[in-house]
Amino acid sequence: MHDLKEIRKDFSTFEEALKKRLVNIDLNILKDLDIQNRDLIQKKELLEKEKKDISKSKDKSLFAKSKEISRSIDKLYEKQKKIRSDLEKILSNIPNTPHVDVPIGKNDNDNVEVTRSGEIPEFDFKPMSHYEIGEKLDMLDFDLATKTTGSRFVFVKKKLALLERAISNFMLDIHITKNGYEEISPPLLASENSMFGTGQLPKFENDQFEVKLDEGGERKFLIPTAEVILTNIVKDRIIGLNLLPMRFVASTPCFRKEAGSYGKDTKGMIRQHQFYKVEMVSIVEQTKCMEELERMTNCATGILDLLELPYRKVILCSGDMGFSAEKTYDIEVWLPSENKYREISSCSSCGTFQAVRMKTRYKNQKKETLFPGTLNGSGLAIGRTLIAVMENYQQKDGSIRIPKVLRPYMNNLEKISVN
């Protein structure tokens, strides 16, 4: 969410920045409400002062008047409350503005490749897709998932399940021991308020799985990414400078409705309602976002380097970024069966956008209270890493070689084949 005070300073610049995101929002309404709001606040405060003075004076002859003032204040307050909630409604639906580094564009066609890395494997046979490999090995079972649950779920079985677990543990270990992240095993449900904090709500409710706890309390949602729960660790808090930067990592299941992607990636486990992901989150001083974004992206690509998988790094254009992001790098891994790169990680700086929503602040050196920057990135999507390993390491006989770094996590298994 944008800080109204900041927007107010320069409406036109803000409007320009928003245009880059191709959103159509009439800022005149916002401007107008803001003026009305402040006007009402001033009137109300004037009356409050008067009332306060009477109460302090303890002059009985003025008590009746004080009561009258109370009624006027109530009226003003009702009006102001309505306007403020209108303001907040508008503000909470405005996406973050793009950082100056971000290329202007409409959609993923306008994203810009930054680097490529790794060798694209060559096969002397036609490489199979991960689901062909998996089904032949009887280690991926989509039909079974359809039977027990429904579409867009999968059973991963036997050695492939072990491989999936190995990938998760391997990534976590690297981030914890080499990259300075604190390991967290978080709740998989998030409150409505937490979902608001990171920007999933109110705008993207259709993508979320809501869970009924029949408590009558606050609504709860299955996390679409651990970003939600890890970032909200600092919700409603003022953080001491000595605690920054904070870096958290968790490996969790993620749940998404994938509304609006009907017909997309229906085959295989590229796009599921449930998938595992290792997620990194950083909370940093607001001046250090770009620095941290580079660092975090390197943590993600570092995993692919170790797994010896070919990938490229892409910077998303203004029109393709997520709601809360100010700058995003996607990392795309090579998938032989599709003969193209597919997203395996997305690292974003949200600037102060989420901090404002979460009411997270920190004290800087000058003891000023400021909103920190928040960043999140996959390090990496586990399901898609599994796919990438299967496809890039596949052998003519339908077996899969195991990347060297994963073998210690799999009893030194070198190859997955039938039986």
Add this chain to the structure above:
RNA sequence: GGAGAGGUGGCCGAGUGGUUGAAGGCGCACGCUUGGAAAGCGUGUAAAGGGGAAACCCUUUCAUGGGUUCGAAUCCCAUUCUCUCCGCCA
């Protein structure tokens, strides 16, 4: 599910109708002390909103929302969250 207790500043914790934004402690910052550190001593240290070029001023805030009152952290009601005990269960 049954019974009870409680939500106060960055944190802990006093405070039961009138300068209480709120004692005390911890933490933090600065200064003194020291060869340097620790300890010790001294000083300072809430947030949000509004106004102002600024100094600064004003309003609000003791879980949330209502109520009583000229006046509420303090009294009443509702909601919510947390903790303890019992039951149930991984």
